[in-house]
Amino acid sequence: MAATGTAPGGRRGELSAYARAGFQHLTAARDGIGALAERLGDCEPAALLEGLAVAADPDAVLMLLLRFAETDADRLVLLDAFGWRRLCLLLGASPALGVFLLRHPGLIAGLVARDGRLPSGEEARAELLAAVAPRGEALAGEAGWNALRVKYRELLAGVALFDLVSAGSHEEMPDARPAFEAVAAALSALADAALEAAIAVGRATLLAEGSAPRVAPDKLADLRFAVIAMGKCGAEELNVVSDVDVMFIADGDERAATALAREVMRAIHDPSLELPLWQVDANLRPEGRQGPLVRTLGSMLHYYERWAKAWEFQALIKARASAGDLQLGEEFVAATRPLVWASSNREDFVGSVQRMRERVTEHIAQDDVPYQIKLGPGGLRDIEFSVQLLQLVHGQHDEHLQLRGTLPALRALVEDGYIARTDGERLGEHYRTLRVLEHRMQLRELRRTALMPRDEEGLRVLARASGLARNAAELTTLWDTVRREVRELHLKIFYAPLLSAVAALPDEEFVLGTEAAKARLASIGFVDPEGATRHLAALTSGSSRSAKIQRNLSPVLLQWLAEGTDPDFGLLAFRKVSEANRNSSWYLRLLRDGSLAAERLTKLLANSRFAAGLLESHPEGVAWLERDDDLAPRDPKALLSEMRSLGSRRSSLESAAERLRGVHRREILRLAMGRVVGVLDDTDVARGLDGAHTAMLDAMLIAIRSHHAGEAEPPELALIGMGRFGGGELGFASDIDLIAVTRGGAAASAAVSPAVRMVTELRSLVSDPRFPVDLDFDLRPEGKNGPLVRSLESYRSYYERWSVTWEAQALLRARHAAGDTALSEEFFAMADPIRFPAEFGESQLREVRRIKARVENERLPQGQDPSMHLKLGPGGISDVEWLIQLLQLQHAAEHPQLRTVSTLAALEAAAQLGLIAAEDAETLEEAWRLASTLRSALRLWNGRATDALPRDWRDLAGIAGVLGEPRDRTSDLIERWHSVSRRARAVFEREFFGYREDALFPEVQA
Structure with missing residues (x-):
C-alpha cells in the first residue's frame, strides 16, 4: 500500500508507540509490522501502525494481515490510507470476517470503498437473488447454498463496517449506540433477503434431477408459500448472529410446502463448503416441535383462536411477513393482530407473563448469571418483557402501542404516559448499550453468544470494539451499572399492580x-x-x-x-x-x-x-401512600421540636398559630390515611393523636408566652390531660379534655387572670376552620360553672373541702399534657392522695354507683336506642371505664400496678391481681376496643363525631369500608356489637352493681 509517515524513532519510543496503538505483545508487533512492510513493498511501518491503531484487537489483525500478505499482497498494496484503516477496523472487530475475506480476497477492495450507507431491503434482496441465480435461474443444492452464503457475508461485512464507523471518526473507536436501530434493521433486511434467496434455491433444488424428495413442477408452481419472521427479526431488531425465528404458511400442496420449508432451512444452516449463516428456528409455530412445520392460513387461525397460550400471543407481537408470498404473510399478520391485543383479557394474563419471565431466569446456569447479557437479571429480556407486557395490557385500547420493535414501542409508551420519561430514556439507552455489546461479541467470531467475557483481555477488546469504555475496568463498571438500573426499572414496571388491574x-x-x-x-x-x-x-x-x-x-x-x-x-x-x-x-x-x-x-x-x-x-x-413508614406516627420528640421551631420563627402570633395548625392538621391526615388503608391500628392512631395534640398545645403555649414576653412576665401554666386524652387512648371521635393549672394563692385572682387570658387565647388559636379542634375544660372542678383556670393552691383547697367522688374519679386519667412540667408534678403530688384514696368505703361505693345510674338515665340522648349507643349504652365504653375506675379507686392505694391513666393497662393489672376474672377482662376489653373502633371509623367515614352506631345501611357500609370489611353484610356489624356489648354489660352489672341476674339494687331502681 502507498504510505506516508516515518518509522517510530528509537527502541523505547518504538515500543511505546505500539503500546499506545493497543498492542499487547509489543516486540512481536514491531517484528510483525516490519515483516508486513517488507511484503507490501515500500510501505512505512508508521503508516501501517496508524491503521492498526484503530483496531479493537491489533494483535489479531496483524496476524491476519500477514496471512493476507502471504497469499495476495497485491490487493493490500492497492489500498490507500482510508481503505487500510477501514480494513483494520473491520478485522479488529471481527477476525471471523477476516478469515472469510482470506477465502474471498477479491471482495476487499469493493468492501472498503463502499459509499458508507446501508443497503435497503430491496437492494439486499436483489443482490442475494442475483447471487443465487447468476444466469437467471436459481442454483440448486449446495451450489446455491454457497453462493447465498458468500453474498450474505459480503453484505454483512458492509453492515458491520458501517456500524463501526458511522457514529464517529474512523480514526477512533466510535460509540455505536446512535446507529443501533439502523444497523439492526439492516441485519433484519439481510435475513429477509437470505430467506428469499433460500426459497429460490429450495424451489430449484426440489425440481432438480435426482433430488429427494422431488416435487412435481405444477405443485410447486401453484404453491403459495410465506415465511413469517418472529422475534428480533420480525421486530427488525436482529442481531449480528442469532437464531432467526420463523413460521411457515402455505396455500397449496402441504407435502410440497413442507419439503420447500425444509430446503429453505437447509440452505441457511446445513453444513457445506461455506459455513452456515445462522439457525432457522421454527419452534415458535403452533404446538412447537410437535406440530406440523407448515400450516395453512386457516389452520393457523383456528389454532390461535382456540388453543394458543398467553406466551404465544406475546410472541406474535413481533410477527411480520418476511419472505415468499408477502400477501399471504400479511393476511396472517392482519388476522392475528386483534387476537394479540385482546389476549390480556385472559384470566391471570399478567401473572402468566410474569411467571414466564421468571422461568427464563431459572433456566440459566448459575455460573453464567453474572455474565448473561440477554437472559439474566438486568439483561435484555428484562427490558423486552417490560415493554411487551405494557404493550399487551394497554395496546387493546391504544393503537399507538401496536408496534413490533422494542425501542419504537418504548418511545410510544413514554409519549403516551405509560412510562415516566426519564425511566423510558434510561431503558432505551441501556437497551442500546446491551445490544451494541451483544453485537460486538457476536461479530468477533460470528457465533451466537450473549455472555460477557470473563477474562481481562476479552473485556479490553470488547471495550475498544464498542467504543463504550476505554478499558476492561470501565466496561465492567458500565455493565454493572446498566444491569443494576435495568433490573430496578424492570421490577418497577413489570410488577406494577396497575398492570394486573388494567388486564383484569x-x-x-x-x-x-x-x-x-x-x-x-x-x-x-x-x-x-x-x-x-x-x-x-x-x-x-x-x-x-x-x-x-x-x-x-x-x-x-x-x-x-x-x-x-x-x-x-x-x-x-x-x-x-x-x-x-x-x-x-x-x-x-x-x-x-x-x-x-x-x-x-x-x-x-x-x-x-x-x-x-x-x-x-x-x-x-x-406521596405518603407509597411507603408504610411515611404513614406511621411521627416521633413525638421530633414533632415537638419541629413545632417549637416553627412557632419561634414567626413574626406574629397569628402566623405562628396558623403554621402550627397546619403541621397538626398534617399529622392528623397522616394518621387518618394510615388507618383507612390498613397500615395503622387503633393503638398506633392513639399514639399518633396524642403526639400531635400535645406537640401543638406545647408549641402554642410557648408561642403565646414569647409573643407576650414584653408586656409582663407570663404566668406559669400547665395543661393536664383528662379523659381519653389523659389516658393516651384517643380516637378520631375523641374530645381533647383538659384542665389548666397556674401558680398563686387560693384566692389570688391577679395571678389567675393572665393565665385565663392565655388559655382563652389558646382555645381561640387552636380553632382550625379546616379541621375543628375543641379544647374541652368541662372536667374541671365544678364543671362549666367553675373557673377556667385555677391556681395549684385553689385546686388543693377545693379538693380538700368540696371534692366529690366523681371528681376524684376524673383525676384517675389525669397526666401532664403541655406547659410547665414542674407545676404538673406538684399538681399530681397533690392529686394522688385524692385519686388513689387510702380508704374507699361503702358510702363512696354507693355514690359512684348512684352517679353512674344517673348518667345512664340523664345523659343518653332522648329517643336514642340505648343498645346502639357506643359510649353510654349497655356494655359500652362508659360501662367498661367506670368499672375499671371503681377498681382503681378501691385498690390503687394498695396496688401500685393500678396507678395508670390507661384503661386497658388498668384492666390488665386488675386481672393479674385477681380483682376481676381473666375471662371477664377479655370480654370488657373486646367491648371497649370494638366501641372505640366503631366510633373512630364512623368519624373517618362521614367526618362527623357521634357516639351512636347508625342504622342506615350506607353509614354502616361506610364503617365497614373504613375497617376493610365486606360492605354487603352491614347487619353483621350491628349483630357483632349487640353480642359483644351484651356480654360486657353482664360482666359490668355483676362486678359494678353486684347484680344477680334476677335482682336489681334498690339505689339503681330508685
Whole structure:
C-alpha cells in the first residue's frame, strides 16, 4: 500500500508507540509490522501502525494481515490510507470476517470503498437473488447454498463496517449506540433477503434431477408459500448472529410446502463448503416441535383462536411477513393482530407473563448469571418483557402501542404516559448499550453468544470494539451499572399492580360522554354518572402528557373507586387532589408507577370523607401512600421540636398559630390515611393523636408566652390531660379534655387572670376552620360553672373541702399534657392522695354507683336506642371505664400496678391481681376496643363525631369500608356489637352493681 509517515524513532519510543496503538505483545508487533512492510513493498511501518491503531484487537489483525500478505499482497498494496484503516477496523472487530475475506480476497477492495450507507431491503434482496441465480435461474443444492452464503457475508461485512464507523471518526473507536436501530434493521433486511434467496434455491433444488424428495413442477408452481419472521427479526431488531425465528404458511400442496420449508432451512444452516449463516428456528409455530412445520392460513387461525397460550400471543407481537408470498404473510399478520391485543383479557394474563419471565431466569446456569447479557437479571429480556407486557395490557385500547420493535414501542409508551420519561430514556439507552455489546461479541467470531467475557483481555477488546469504555475496568463498571438500573426499572414496571388491574378490567372501554359509558359507570356503583363523566372530562381532556396519563389510569381508578363506599365523592375528591397537584411532576408518576399509591388513594377517597377533606388542604400527602413508614406516627420528640421551631420563627402570633395548625392538621391526615388503608391500628392512631395534640398545645403555649414576653412576665401554666386524652387512648371521635393549672394563692385572682387570658387565647388559636379542634375544660372542678383556670393552691383547697367522688374519679386519667412540667408534678403530688384514696368505703361505693345510674338515665340522648349507643349504652365504653375506675379507686392505694391513666393497662393489672376474672377482662376489653373502633371509623367515614352506631345501611357500609370489611353484610356489624356489648354489660352489672341476674339494687331502681 502507498504510505506516508516515518518509522517510530528509537527502541523505547518504538515500543511505546505500539503500546499506545493497543498492542499487547509489543516486540512481536514491531517484528510483525516490519515483516508486513517488507511484503507490501515500500510501505512505512508508521503508516501501517496508524491503521492498526484503530483496531479493537491489533494483535489479531496483524496476524491476519500477514496471512493476507502471504497469499495476495497485491490487493493490500492497492489500498490507500482510508481503505487500510477501514480494513483494520473491520478485522479488529471481527477476525471471523477476516478469515472469510482470506477465502474471498477479491471482495476487499469493493468492501472498503463502499459509499458508507446501508443497503435497503430491496437492494439486499436483489443482490442475494442475483447471487443465487447468476444466469437467471436459481442454483440448486449446495451450489446455491454457497453462493447465498458468500453474498450474505459480503453484505454483512458492509453492515458491520458501517456500524463501526458511522457514529464517529474512523480514526477512533466510535460509540455505536446512535446507529443501533439502523444497523439492526439492516441485519433484519439481510435475513429477509437470505430467506428469499433460500426459497429460490429450495424451489430449484426440489425440481432438480435426482433430488429427494422431488416435487412435481405444477405443485410447486401453484404453491403459495410465506415465511413469517418472529422475534428480533420480525421486530427488525436482529442481531449480528442469532437464531432467526420463523413460521411457515402455505396455500397449496402441504407435502410440497413442507419439503420447500425444509430446503429453505437447509440452505441457511446445513453444513457445506461455506459455513452456515445462522439457525432457522421454527419452534415458535403452533404446538412447537410437535406440530406440523407448515400450516395453512386457516389452520393457523383456528389454532390461535382456540388453543394458543398467553406466551404465544406475546410472541406474535413481533410477527411480520418476511419472505415468499408477502400477501399471504400479511393476511396472517392482519388476522392475528386483534387476537394479540385482546389476549390480556385472559384470566391471570399478567401473572402468566410474569411467571414466564421468571422461568427464563431459572433456566440459566448459575455460573453464567453474572455474565448473561440477554437472559439474566438486568439483561435484555428484562427490558423486552417490560415493554411487551405494557404493550399487551394497554395496546387493546391504544393503537399507538401496536408496534413490533422494542425501542419504537418504548418511545410510544413514554409519549403516551405509560412510562415516566426519564425511566423510558434510561431503558432505551441501556437497551442500546446491551445490544451494541451483544453485537460486538457476536461479530468477533460470528457465533451466537450473549455472555460477557470473563477474562481481562476479552473485556479490553470488547471495550475498544464498542467504543463504550476505554478499558476492561470501565466496561465492567458500565455493565454493572446498566444491569443494576435495568433490573430496578424492570421490577418497577413489570410488577406494577396497575398492570394486573388494567388486564383484569372488562372489555368495555370508557368513552367519555357516551351513553354506554354512563351505563357502565352506573353498573359499577356510581350514583351520578353525569357528574362522574364531567369530572373525568376535566381530568382527561386535552393532549397534554398529564391528560394522557389520566386517560390511561382512569379505567382502573374508576374500578377501584367503585369498590369504595362512595365512588362519586371519591371521584370528586380525586379530581380536587389531582388539580391541586397539577404542577407536581411526582404526582402522576407516583400513581402510574407506584406499587401501592394509586389503589390506596382511591380506597382512601371513596371511603373517608374525613381524610379526603384533610387531603385537600395538604394534597402533597398523597406521596405518603407509597411507603408504610411515611404513614406511621411521627416521633413525638421530633414533632415537638419541629413545632417549637416553627412557632419561634414567626413574626406574629397569628402566623405562628396558623403554621402550627397546619403541621397538626398534617399529622392528623397522616394518621387518618394510615388507618383507612390498613397500615395503622387503633393503638398506633392513639399514639399518633396524642403526639400531635400535645406537640401543638406545647408549641402554642410557648408561642403565646414569647409573643407576650414584653408586656409582663407570663404566668406559669400547665395543661393536664383528662379523659381519653389523659389516658393516651384517643380516637378520631375523641374530645381533647383538659384542665389548666397556674401558680398563686387560693384566692389570688391577679395571678389567675393572665393565665385565663392565655388559655382563652389558646382555645381561640387552636380553632382550625379546616379541621375543628375543641379544647374541652368541662372536667374541671365544678364543671362549666367553675373557673377556667385555677391556681395549684385553689385546686388543693377545693379538693380538700368540696371534692366529690366523681371528681376524684376524673383525676384517675389525669397526666401532664403541655406547659410547665414542674407545676404538673406538684399538681399530681397533690392529686394522688385524692385519686388513689387510702380508704374507699361503702358510702363512696354507693355514690359512684348512684352517679353512674344517673348518667345512664340523664345523659343518653332522648329517643336514642340505648343498645346502639357506643359510649353510654349497655356494655359500652362508659360501662367498661367506670368499672375499671371503681377498681382503681378501691385498690390503687394498695396496688401500685393500678396507678395508670390507661384503661386497658388498668384492666390488665386488675386481672393479674385477681380483682376481676381473666375471662371477664377479655370480654370488657373486646367491648371497649370494638366501641372505640366503631366510633373512630364512623368519624373517618362521614367526618362527623357521634357516639351512636347508625342504622342506615350506607353509614354502616361506610364503617365497614373504613375497617376493610365486606360492605354487603352491614347487619353483621350491628349483630357483632349487640353480642359483644351484651356480654360486657353482664360482666359490668355483676362486678359494678353486684347484680344477680334476677335482682336489681334498690339505689339503681330508685
